[in-house]
Structure formats: C-alpha cells, structure tokens
Amino acid sequence: MHKYFLLLFNICFAFAQAQQQAIPLHKTISLSDAPDDFAPTLQSLYPAATSGGNYIQNKKVVDSKKATHKTIINSYKTEISGPAPTLLNSWAANSTNGTPADNSMAISNGGKVVSVCNTSIRIYNDTGGKFLYSKTLGAFATSIGTLVRYYDPKAIYDPNNDKFIVTFLEGTSSSDTWIILCFSQTNDPAGKWNCYKLPGNKEKDTTWTDYPILGISQEDAFVTVNKLHDNMGWKDGFVKSIIWQVQLSKGYAGDSLNYIYHNQNIFGGKSLWSICPVQGGMLPTHPFMHFLTVRPADIGNDSVFLHTIDNTVSSGTAKWSARLLTTDKIYGIPATAKQPGGQWLQTNDCRVLGAIYENGNIQYVQTNNDTNTYMSTIYHGYFDAKNSQTIKGNWFAHDSFELAYPNICYSGAGSGDHGAVITCSYVNKNTYPGTCAFYANRDLDGYSPLVICKTGDKYVNVLPDTAERWGDYTGVQRRYNKPGECWMSGSFGDANFTPKTVVAAIKTNDPKLSVAHPPQRAQPLQTLAYPNPANDYYILEFDMAKSEMLTFYIYDITGKNILMPFKDKASKGANRFSFNTSLLAAGNYYMNIVNSAGEVIRTEKFVVLMQ
Secondary structure (H helix, E strand, O other): OOOOOOEEOOEEEEEEOOOEEEEEOEEEEEEOOOOOOOOOOOOOOOOOOOOOOOHHHHHHHHHHHHHHHHOOOOHOOOOOOOOHHHHHHHHOOOOOOOOOOOOOEEEOOEEEEEEEOOOOOEEEEOOOOOEEEEEEHHHHHHHHHHOOOOOOOOOOOOOOOEEEEEEEEEEEOOOEEEEEEEEEEOOOOEEEEEEEEEEEEOOOOEEEEEEEEEEEEEEEEEEEEEEEEEOOOOOOOOOEEEEEEEEEHHHHOOOOEEEEEOOEEEOOOEEEEEEEEHHHOOOOOOOOOOEEEOOOOOEEEEEEEEEOOOOOOOOOOEEEEEEEEEEEEEEOOOOOEOOOOOOOOOOOOOOEEEEEEEEEEEEEEEEEEEEOOOEEEEEEEEOOOOOOOOOEEEOOOOOEEEEEEEEEEEEOOOOOOOOEEEEEEEEOEEEEEEEEEEEEEEOOOOEOOEOOOOOOOOOOOOOOEEEEOOOOOOEEEEOOOOOEEEEEEEEEEEOOEEEEEEEEEEEEEOOOOOOOOOOOOOOOOOEEEEEOOOEEEEEEEEEEEEOOEEEEEEEEEOOOOOOOEEEEEEOOOEEEEEEEOOOOOOOEEEEEOOOOOOOOOEEEEEEEEOO
C-alpha cells in the first residue's frame, strides 16, 4: 500500500510525496496487424438524468442571461494586429458515428501524423494525400484484450525519442474502468506498440476514471484523470483528480512500467478538478512538470492552481506541490452556443484545456463566458511560473463567431520569443461549426486575425435534444523541426449532420521568426571548440560553476534557426557537447548556448566543410 505525506501551509501552498510502484507490460501489438471491424457503437440519444450540482445550475444562469442580453454582437471584439497565419494544409480526417468527435493528434519530425477520435485511429503522411493506415479504436482495443467501452483517446509525439504515445479509457463503472497507455517501439506508428493497463479504480471503491489528458517531460509521461461516482457523470459526480507519472524509457522498452500515483491533489481541503499538464514549448521540460487547475464550474472566478511535480520517477524523490495564483481578469462558465437549424452546441465548463511552458513563462487557454455579449470566447492567460502571484488574462472574442474548446502550442524560436498558436472550434447562428486558429504574438501584446482551417458543411444534429455535443477537446502540436509550423485536429459539421475530424497545418507570419532573437547576455562561458572547420562531428568542451539547464541553438548566417534546439542539464564541472554536422550544408554557422534564465552565455562561430 502506498503512503502519502500531506502538509498544508495556510491556504497558499500544499505538497505531497508518494512511493514508486510498477505495473507489468500487458501486451505488445502491431497496429498494421490489428483486425478490422465494422466500428460498432451504442449511444444513448437522450442525456442521462442528473441530480444537479453547481455546474448544472450555473449553466442555466448564464444561458438565461444570454437569452435576455440586449448587446448587439458586433459591438465588441478583441483588438488584433499583424497578419493571420498561413494555412499550409487541411483535410477531412477521421469519421465518427457518434458524438462528440473528441479529437487529438501528433506529428513526428519525419512527417507521420497520428490522428485519433472517439471511434478511430488513422495514420497519415504530412501531405494528407492519403492515409497510410486506418483502424477503428475498437480494433486497436480488441488487439489489446477484451475491451468493451473505449473512448477519450489522446496522442502525443516525443521529439527526444522520436516515438508516439497513445492513451484512451475503457469502462464507465468502478468494476470495469481502465486506462490504456501505449508506447510505440519505433518512429513508425503502424508498427509495434507496448500497451499497459492502468487500473481506473486503484482504490477499489465506487469510482471510475474519466477524461484523460496526456503530457510528457524528458523522462516521464503524465496522464491526468478525473474520478467520478458510479452511475454519475462529470457534471455532477466528481470526486477527485489523479496524476499518473510513468517512466518513458520503461514503456518504450516494454519493461514493467515504473510509476507514481499522485492522488492527494487537494488544496485547502478541497479536491482540484480536471488537472491539465503544461507541455514544454520547444522541447519537453526536465526534470519537473507543471500542471494547471481552475474552478471550472463557476460563473466567475479568479483562482488558478499551479501544480508542480519536481522530479522524475527514476529519481525516487518526486514530490507534488501546488500554490494559488489569481487572475487580473475573471473567467467563467460559458453559455451554450447557437448554430444554424435552430440547434445549439454544448460548450461544457471552463476547465484549462491546454498549456505550454517556455522561457520561464506559462501560457494556457480555456473556454470562457464573455459577459459583454454572453458569447463563448477564449481565455488566454500567461505568467512567470517562478515569481508571479497574479496572472495576466485576456479574452479573445470575435465580432460574430462563438469560440470554444481551445488548445495551444508554442510556435516561437526560443529565448525572448513567447509566440504561440491557439486553435479552437467556431460557430454562429448563420455559420456551420468548423475549426480555426490564431497567433498570440511573441511579445504577448496582440493577436492575429483568425485563419479558418475548415468550414462546416452542415450543422450538427445527432441527438433529439437541441443542445448537441460539440466536442470535449481539440489537438495541437508544434512541428518540432520546422519553426513556426503548427499542426492541429478539430471538428466540423459534415454533410450528414454529424461531427467529423479535420487535420490542418498552419505557419505563423512572424517576420522575426527566422531571425535570432538574443536576450540579455550573461557572463560568457569559456569553451574549447574543435574541430573547426568540421566535416563530421563538432565538439564543444566547457566547465560549469553549477549544474544548470542549457539550450543549444544552431543558426545559419542569416540568423535562421536551422536545427531543432537541444535542451539538457549540464553538470557542475567539465562537460562536453557534440553533434553530427553531416546534415548541414557546407558554410558558416553560429551556435548560441542559453542558460535557464534565458540568457546567451556563449556564441560560437564554426565552419562546416563539404562532405
């Protein structure tokens, strides 16, 4: 039995530490060998009865205010500046015979796209001209074992290991609830996967697991979930949230999976609901991982909880902690959105749906109620993760569209650049539901216009009720080896009045993106570099006064960042950094070494000879 040690310091801080455990490999499967099926689903066409709760009552309040609000829609919008991103590619992807679509995606540096929704998993190349493999989620689940009720898939790409991770849930009761967690053995997602079954009811009580969110650090994967009472849903049955922390190397190797089960995520005596991992921007973080939680069912609130797990599974010392921050602009549960055909779309609550960490700052997004119009909008918050007590918050509102289900990825070039791409769903009473994106600029002082990734063909009409499911989440990811390029998956209303997946790629039009953007310089680092010129490997030796996280950037003579930045922790004392120059054309290059404070501590000029 695992033990927890929990201390509370007034209402501002909490921490806990758990013991490491292990779970064996359940099965190794090959996606290309998974059996085909006819995608059977059974779905209730009527919403289940609920017993009430804050969410339901508060939703009625904001919907009522929206119905009687007199403000003209066009009277308010977010100020925009700069050009919209360029749409590089877009195609209709996974089909679903249920609702909502629940879209997630990942793309490798080699251009393999894994797109998942509630009923299928598909693999594309990055041109979208054809899909390489298509399997129902049921076929994938059947290969793993006897699974009956599978849903809520998430996918993520690990740029350090060039591999994929997929998770989804099985079961909706305390007796059959499981988290399925699968690691690709190679960078080919059609190949073999090592699959594990994590118990969704580890406490063996009357709760089950719902709504997973997947994140990674350099060494670990994290799956956050919500625990719900039997025979109750997320609107009225919440008990607590859990963070599973597992060791990546064990999953990729197919060994017994070392993990830590963080289940004491309590602040001020109250469980924190729906914990969102904060994903590293240019690369995954190390050794820590941040998470965010808000009060998602409130009409208006300014509380944000910053969770931190300070170390890796392998360290044996990982501790969870949380502290309370406040926003300078309140967030609140959004009203239901109007779509054509006399139909409405559910906007759910205002939980954090995506978050990133880069340059010491955290940015995050959530669906929000704009009290100027009572339209559904996007809340974008950002703050210094180490020093801030107050969060700067903006409402991104459109003059005619209602916006919901946002997600965010980093699109910048490193030090001093806070640029990010935000994707979301859009609709209004005259416009069919689709997917769009916009750019939050590098200085966090403005936004681009929307770029439409996919317009809807029809409104969504699956349920007899007029409040249709819109989607619980969207997917977005930085293309790690192509600065400024971001990929996303969302939904649109197809010609059959059902939600369908769209996969799209955009590129920001930041004129500074291809130019080195050096921050303030610190005391220079003394180095020994050789050989120079180089025709095979370039080696850099240096001494560090203390252990510190460093990032290495390679630029050409125009200042363009041409290789994926490398981030790792340098030890106190002597260190050696090297890389293969064979991928570079002959010519002159520069290397910037940036410390954990975002300061350039060394610039090296080197020459690459013709191979």
